[in-house]
Amino acid sequence: MTMLGTFIKPVHREGYKFIAIFAVVTALLFLLPIKIFGWIGVGLTVWCYYFFRDPKRVTPERQGLIISPADGVVSMIQPAVPPAELEMGDDQMLRISVFMNVFDCHVNRAPIAGVVENISYRPGKFFNASLDKASEHNERNSLSIRMEDGRKIAVVQIAGLVARRIVCDVAEGTGLETGERFGMIRFGSRLDIYLPDGVQPLIALGQSTLAGETVLADLASDEPARTGRKR
Known part of the structure; x- marks a missing residue:
């Protein structure tokens, strides 16, 4: 596995709309005078992406x-x-x-x-x-x-x-x-x-x-x- 693959994972389709909502809200928060709210939004957007991750797994295949x-x-x-x-x-x-x-x-x-x-x-x-x-x-x-x-x-x-x-x-x-x-x-x-x-x-x-x-x-x-x- 590459270093990039360690941190970047596929996303389950259920997550796309939630990640988009978090990202849009974050962009709006950066329009406020207090930028810390925007950075909080960035953290929550990253968490949302992480929550909906769908990594590949290696499944043991022996019967039983x-x-x-x-x-x-x-x-x-x-x-x-x-x-x-x-x-x-x-x-x-x-x-x-x-x-x-x-x-x-x-x-x-x-x-x-x-x-x-x-x-x-x-x-x-x-x-x-x-x-x-x-x-x-x-x-x-x-x-x-x-x-x-x-x-x-x-x-x-x-x-x-x-x-x-x-x-x-x-x-x-x-x-x-x-x-x-x-x-x-x-x-x-x-x-x-x-x-x-x-x-x-x-x-x-x-x-x-x-x-x-x-x-x-x-x-x-x-x-x-x-x-x-x-x-």
Whole structure:
């Protein structure tokens, strides 16, 4: 990667209008006598561009690997029942929650290859996405992905305290490859991933993830759940 490529990233199409708005407002701020407001606008415009960045990622391709669908921090690992609207039953599955703050890349990627069997959007509230109750009460968009062996995982896009729009770019029946982009959430949010029965996480609570790169679990592994320690 070149030095320029380190700092200049592609932008998701959802970001173009926001970056343009920030840039126009910044230009108007420079017309004011106090120029510091213009420079504040420059900083906010750069942040807006950075928020909507859509960098390329190198996705591990071995069959059975479940990859993180989001950049962020693993905020919860616990049993939970998948959203009822996905009709995946009442049994608990292991849920991994990845919390994205406003500085993370917000483009979401498929955690594993399969066919999108069900998509269900549900309006709701806007609690802080790091809270457990956000899974139940916040605005969300839920997807179930059926793998080649017939097993399913669920991926849930959850709006956060600041987020006000969930973007989903796929439809029911769409085939996805592991790491393929399927949507994004604007301005702070969370992704929940529900693992098939018996699959243990290979990631620790508090660990940082990269969408399309970080391995969350392995369908073929019998390794026990991992723990982590801050150092």
